[in-house]
Each structure stands twice: as structure tokens, then as C-alpha cells.
Amino acid sequence: MNSNLQQVNHFFNKKRFRLSLILVILGLAYAGASFGLGFQTHSLLNIQDGIAWLIQNFIPNEASQGYWQEISQQLFRTFLVAVAATTCAAIGALFLAIIGAKTLTAAITVSWVIRGFSSLLRNIPIVAWAMILLFSFKQNDLTGFLALFFMTLGFLTRAFMETIEDFGTEKIQALQATGATYLQVIFQGLLPEIAVALMSWILYMIENNVRDATLVGLLTGTGIGFIFNLYFKSLRYGAAGLVVLSVIILVVTVELISNLIGRLLS
Amino acid sequence: MLTVNHLAKSYDGEKMSLTDVSFSVQPGEVTVIIGPSGAGKTTILRSINQLIRDDEGEILFDQVDMRQLNRAQLRRARSHIGMIFQSYNLIEPLTAIENVLHGCLGTKSNFAGIFSIYNTREKEEALKLLQKVGLEEFAYQQCRNLSGGQKQRVGIARALMQHPKIILCDEPIASLDPKSTITVMDILKDLAVNEGISVLINLHQVDIARKYADHVIGINNGQVVFDDRTPALSDTAVTGIYRKDAHSEGSLVHEF
Ligand SMILES: Nc1ncnc2c1ncn2[C@@H]1O[C@H](COP(=O)(O)OP(=O)(O)O)[C@@H](O)[C@H]1O
Ligand SMILES: [Mg+2]
Numbered sequence: 102m103n104s105n106l107q108q109v110n111h112f113f114n115k116k117r118f119r120l121s122l123i124l125v126i127l128g129l130a131y132a133g134a135s136f137g138l139g140f141q142t143h144s145l146l147n148i149q150d151g152i153a154w155l156i157q158n159f160i161p162n163e164a165s166q167g168y169w170q171e172i173s174q175q176l177f178r179t180f181l182v183a184v185a186a187t188t189c190a191a192i193g194a195l196f197l198a199i200i201g202a203k204t205l206t207a208a209i210t211v212s213w214v215i216r217g218f219s220s221l222l223r224n225i226p227i228v229a230w231a232m233i234l235l236f237s238f239k240q241n242d243l244t245g246f247l248a249l250f251f252m253t254l255g256f257l258t259r260a261f262m263e264t265i266e267d268f269g270t271e272k273i274q275a276l277q278a279t280g281a282t283y284l285q286v287i288f289q290g291l292l293p294e295i296a297v298a299l300m301s302w303i304l305y306m307i308e309n310n311v312r313d314a315t316l317v318g319l320l321t322g323t324g325i326g327f328i329f330n331l332y333f334k335s336l337r338y339g340a341a342g343l344v345v346l347s348v349i350i351l352v353v354t355v356e357l358i359s360n361l362i363g364r365l366l367s
Numbered sequence: 368m369l370t371v372n373h374l375a376k377s378y379d380g381e382k383m384s385l386t387d388v389s390f391s392v393q394p395g396e397v398t399v400i401i402g403p404s405g406a407g408k409t410t411i412l413r414s415i416n417q418l419i420r421d422d423e424g425e426i427l428f429d430q431v432d433m434r435q436l437n438r439a440q441l442r443r444a445r446s447h448i449g450m451i452f453q454s455y456n457l458i459e460p461l462t463a464i465e466n467v468l469h470g471c472l473g474t475k476s477n478f479a480g481i482f483s484i485y486n487t488r489e490k491e492e493a494l495k496l497l498q499k500v501g502l503e504e505f506a507y508q509q510c511r512n513l514s515g516g517q518k519q520r521v522g523i524a525r526a527l528m529q530h531p532k533i534i535l536c537d538e539p540i541a542s543l544d545p546k547s548t549i550t551v552m553d554i555l556k557d558l559a560v561n562e563g564i565s566v567l568i569n570l571h572q573v574d575i576a577r578k579y580a581d582h583v584i585g586i587n588n589g590q591v592v593f594d595d596r597t598p599a600l601s602d603t604a605v606t607g608i609y610r611k612d613a614h615s616e617g618s619l620v621h622e623f
Contacts, residue, residue, distance in 0.1 A: 274418050275456035279529055280446030280473020285480035289469060293460050 159342030168340045171328060172347050179324035180351060182242055183310035186249035191303045193254050194219075198261035199287060204270045215258065222255025227313050231320040240322040248317050249310050257306060264298045265291065297366045304359035311355055315348050368394045368565050369415065369533055374424035376410055384410050385422070385589040392533065392582070395563040397556055399576040402586035403609050408569040411586070412535045415567075416448045417441060429532070446473025449526025449534040453541045455518040459511035463502060463521045466510055467493040470528025489528075496524040500554060516547025523554055533565040534558065540575065552579050573605050 135142060199205055201215030225233075230248035238244040268291065276290045318326025325344060332340040370391040377383045385407045392398045400408050413419040415426055417433050426433040428444060436444055449470070457466045471489055472480045479485075485493075497503050500520035510518060519539060526534050536555065540548040556579050558564045570576050576583055577600050585593025585608035593608050 271452070271454060272456045272458065274413075275450065275452060276458075276469060276472065278416050278418060278445055278448070278450040279470055279525070280442045280444075281469070281480065282442065282472075282477050284477050285472050285475070288481040289472065289483070290458050293458050296460070 158338040159345070160339070161343040161346065162339045165337070165339035165343045168332075168343055172325070172340075172344055175325045175328050176347050176351055178242065179314045179318055179326070180311060180355075182246050182324065183249060183314040184307055186246050186314075187253055187303060187307045187310050190250050190253035191257055191299075191306070194257035194261050195299065197254075197258045198265055199291075201258070202262050202265040204266050204268070204273065205287075205291075216262070219255045219258035219262075222251050223259065224255070225252070227252050227317060228320065231317045235321060242321075242323050244321040245314060245317045245323055248321075249314060252313075253306055253310060257302060260302045261299060264295050264302070268295055300366055301359075301363050304362060308352060308355050308359060311352055312348070368392055368429070369567070370425075370427040371411070371415070372425040372427070374411065374414060374422060374426065376407075376414060376419065376422040383589055385414075388424070388586070388589070388591055390584050390591060390594055392565045392567055394532070394565050395559055396581040397559045397566045397568065397579050398582040398584065399580040400567070400569050400584045400586055401571060401573065401576050401608060402592075404571065406586040407589040408586055409537055410589075412450075412537050412567070412569055415535060416445050416450060442473060446529055447532050449529050449531035451519065451522040451526055451534065451536045451539050453538040455510075455515070455522050457510040457518055457521055457525075460509055462507050462509055463497060463513070463524075464490075464493050464506040466521050467496055467524045467528050470525040473529060493524070493528060496527050497521075499527070500524050501550075514547070515543050516550060519543065519547070519551050520554065523551070527558070531564060533567060536566065536568040538569050538571070540570070540572070548575070555579070573600065576600060 134140070197215050197219065200207075201212045201219075203209070203212050206212040227248055230251055231244065234244045234247050238247065272290055272294065273286055276286045281289065314324060315326045315329070318324035319330050320326070322330075325348060329341055329344040332338075332344065368391075372389050374385055374388040375383065376385040388407070388411060390398075400411065402408055410419060414422045415428070415433065417426075417436075422434065424434075428448070431444070433441070433444060458469070465483070468483070468485050468489060470493075471485070475484075494503065494506060497506050500523055502517060502520055502524070505513060505517065510521060513521065522539075523534075534555070539555070540551055543551060552575060555566050555568065559566045559581075568579075580600070582596050583593065583600055584591060585604070587608055587610070593604055595604075
């Protein structure tokens with residue numbers, strides 16, 4: 102009895118010690134990083150001045166209203182690039198995930214190769230993808246499309262693979278037991294079960310890619326990112342603010358729509 | 368119908384999950400396998416339709432060894448072996464009738480199976496089977512909205528859609544309430560008596576085994592420790608089957 106009490110106290114002391122240690126390490130990391138960068142924590146206290154400047158200059162004014170048409174055109178193009186890249190990547194990712202999921206794969210080496218490949222694709226930052234692709238595809242929509250496509254392919258392959266693996270093998274085996282073929286099991290069993298999960302990953306990725314497409318457009322000189330850059334560099338801050346505002350509206354709209362679709366599906 | 372000879376299986380190459388299991392199953396009988404958890408009941412059932420490979424011994428189904436079949440032959444053999452599970456293993460977002468129709472995938476072309484192209488005879492039969500298990504009004508309900516007992520009956524209808532010679536049942540009533548337990552067991556018994564199907568059931572409820580079994584096989588620690596056709600399953604026999612060290616005491620087969 103007494104030794105039980107000791108054990109439970111020991112257990113909780115150990116947990117508490119570990120938590121304190123983590124906090125100390127985080128504190129040291131912040132202090133070290135600030136020192137290394139010459140970053141002065143007290144300058145955070147003047148943050149309101151910076152924000153005030155931003156508000157004064159970036160609030161769209163009457164002059165910037167004339168830009169609406171150009172902005173909405175470019176916004177639509179950017180949106181289309183994001184949607185196209187995501188849906189194409191989703192099809193490829195589903196294929197790779199089915200071949201590579203540990204519960205379905207024919208050989209575990211195939212699984213590792215696909216895992217490595219998708220990890221490589223998604224761990225190259227989107228900006229790096231865009232810059233690399235610029236060399237071969239120059240400044241046009243295709244470059245942005247490809248950059249988003251590769252990153253999304255990597256991300257969704259991994260997400261789909263985990264969805265499939267979580268699904269387990271029991272139901273797959275139940276269909277195999279009826280004499281169903283591999284493809285019949287995939288289409289009659291796996292896909293109906295995971296369809297909702299796949300759809301919500303795809304919607305999440307579309308939201309993400311609408312945002313990222315703006316950034317990529319800055320580099321590839323296309324879409325909404327390009328006109329933001331243009332207005333900004335020509336000191337038309339009001340118009341640039343309008344671009345930011347329109348991107349926010351688009352992203353929020355996409356999010357609302359995807360929530361709605363998600364609710365309809367489940 | 369089904370004869371298992373000297374079946375052995377180890378998952379990790381070290382510990383034997385089954386050692387030298389032999390028994391046979393007759394048409395028209397309910398055969399119950401009882402034994403403590405971890406004894407190897409599931410392993411036996413899944414070896415029969417070769418969901419578990421790399422086993423040893425002989426599994427004669429209609430005089431053919433399941434272990435020697437190539438992929439196409441195994442598919443055909445499986446299409447005659449129904450299976451139901453503790454966790455039902457239905458495709459939950461699909462409707463009851465779609466799940467029942469999965470029972471004929473084994474006889475369909477890849478294409479027809481993938482795109483759910485079923486003919487009128489198959490659809491009529493699926494509806495008839497749902498009626499047989501008392502679920503005709505749930506035909507177009509998603510299975511995720513059914514109760515446990517209803518799901519298990521859809522599972523049985525799916526198995527029957529295969530025109531099975533044998534139905535393997537892995538703890539079919541372990542997640543069910545007493546009333547559904549009786550419904551499900553009555554259906555299974557009826558299939559054996561009136562349709563001549565062999566029904567092989569893993570259980571751990573001794574009272575259910577007593578009530579429904581024509582043939583009881585006791586498994587302990589990967590070995591057959593009891594095998595009898597007499598209806599009464601005595602308390603001594605039960606204690607023997609569930610005894611911790613039953614395997615080291617020598618076999619209890621035919622001792623009663
Ligand atoms: N997939 C598996 N991998 C490794 N060992 C397993 C696996 N399945 C079952 N076993 C082992 O095989 C033995 C028999 O298990 P099982 O057939 O599931 O028993 P039962 O169905 O009678 O409870 C147990 O010791 C279990 O740990
Ligand atoms: Mg089991």
C-alpha cells in the first residue's frame with residue numbers, strides 16, 4: 102500500500118519535472134534566438150505605431166475603387182489555378198496512396214518509396230517550387246499551377262495514405278472473403294467508406310492553395326499576386342490594400358462553402 | 368464438406384498460435400468452436416478461407432486443399448464460403464441492399480463489380496434475403512443507421528447472397544444484446560437445419576453452445592482439447608476447455 106503511494110507520487114513528480122524542463126528549454130530557446138538576431142523584445146511595445154501606419158496607408162480610398170474590375174478578374178484566375186491544381190493533385194494522390202498504403206500495398210518497399218517521394222514533394226517550400234519551375238516554364242499560369250500541384254500532391258498523398266491506413270483491414274478482408282477482386286474491394290468497400298474524409302482534405306487544400314496561389318503569383322508574375330506587387334511597387338497602397346481585402350474575402354468565402362459542403366456530405 | 372488436418376500457424380515464427388489442429392464439419396450441422404480468448408479460434412476460421420496465409424497442414428473444402436489454390440481458384444472457392452464477424456464489417460455509408468449485393472462480387476466480372484452493375488435476378492434475390500432476415504423495410508437505409516442486431520442480419524444476408532456451402536462466424540453475437548443474440552442464432556440454426564448449410568461458429572458463451580450446437584470443438588492454447596457430437600456439454604468438459612494449463616495435461620478429446 103505504502104509503496105503504491107510512493108510509486109504514484111514518484112510518477113507525478115516525474116511528469117511535473119519534465120514539464121518544467123520543457124518550459125525552461127523553450128525560454129532559453131527564445132532568449133538565444135533573440136540574442137542571435139539582435140531582436141529587441143521591447144520594440145514589440147511600439148507595435149501600435151506600425152499598425153497605425155499600416156491602417157492609414159492601406160485603407161482603400163475612392164481612388165482605389167476603380168481597380169475593382171481588374172482585381173476581380175485576376176482573383177478569379179488565381180482561384181481557378183488553385184482549384185485546378187488541387188483537383189489534379191488529388192487524383193494523382195489517391196492513386197499513389199492506394200498503391201502505397203501499408204494495409205493495401207503489394208510490397209512494403211513500394212510503400213516506403215511513395216512515402217519518401219511525397220515527403221520530398223511537400224517539404225520543398227512552395228516558394229522554392231515556384232522559383233525552380235520558373236526556369237523551365239517562365240512567367241505564366243502553368244508555372245503557378247505546377248508549383249501548387251507538386252506541393253499538394255505530396256501533402257494529399259500522405260493525408261490519403263493515413264486515412265486509408267486508419268480504415269484498417271477488417272472490412273477489406275470481409276469483402277475479399279466474398280471472393281471480390283482487388284479493384285472491386287477498392288471501389289465497393291474502401292472508396293465509399295473514405296469518400297467524406299477525402300473530400301474534406303481536398304476542400305482544406307483548396308482553401309490553402311487559394312492563399313498560396315497569391316504568394317506564388319507574386320513570383321511567377323501572374324494573377325492576384327502579380328497585381329498586388331505592381332500596385333505596391335508603384336506606391337498605390339490603397340489599391341494594394343484592396344487586393345489584400347479581396348483575397349481575404351475569397352478565402353473566407355471558400356472556407357464557408359467548404360464547411361457547407363462538409364456538412365452536406367456527413 | 369470441410370476437413371481440417373494438422374493445421375498449424377505461427378504469426379511471428381516463434382510462438383505457435385495453432386499446433387496440429389484437426390477436425391471436420393458436416394453439412395446441415397451447427398459446429399461451435401469454444402475456448403478462452405487467445406486460444407486460436409479466429410486464426411482457425413481465417414485460415415479456412417485463407418484470409419490468413421502461410422499456415423501449415425491441409426484444409427479440404429469439397430475435397431480440394433484451400434492452401435494449394437492459385438489466385439483465381441481461391442477467389443472461386445471463397446465465393447462459396449460466407450463469413451460474418453463480431454464487428455459486422457459492413458460498408459457503413461452504403462445501404463443494406465448494396466451490402467447484401469456485395470455477396471455476389473465473387474461471381475462478377477471486375478468491371479460489373481466496380482460499377483455496381485447487378486442484374487434483375489440478383490437484385491430480386493437480395494431483396495428476398497433481406498425479407499428473410501426481417502429487414503425488407505430497411506433495404507434503402509445506410510447501414511451506419513442500423514442497430515447492431517440489424518447489422519449482423521445484413522451480414523448474414525450478404526453471406527447468403529454467396530449461396531454458401533458453409534458460413535464461418537467469428538464471434539457473431541459478442542457485441543449483441545440478449546434479444547438480438549437469440550434472433551441471430553435462430554437464423555443461423557435455421558440455415559443449417561432447413562438449407563443444409565454447414566455453420567461454423569466461434570463463441571465463448573457456453574450456454575449458447577449448449578443450446579444450438581450439434582457439434583462442439585474445444586480449443587485451448589492452439590490445440591483441440593475437446594471434440595464431441597453428443598448434445599450435452601457437461602460442466603467438467605467446460606472446465607477442461609477453459610483450464611489454463613489444459614494443453615499440458617494431455618488431450619481431453621473423447622474423454623467424455
Ligand atoms: N495478427 C496477429 N499477429 C500476431 N499474433 C496474432 C495475430 N492474431 C492473433 N495472434 C495471436 O495468435 C493467438 C491466437 O489468437 P486468436 O486466433 O485471435 O484467438 P481467439 O480468436 O481464440 O481469441 C493469440 O496468442 C494472439 O496473440
Ligand atoms: Mg477471436
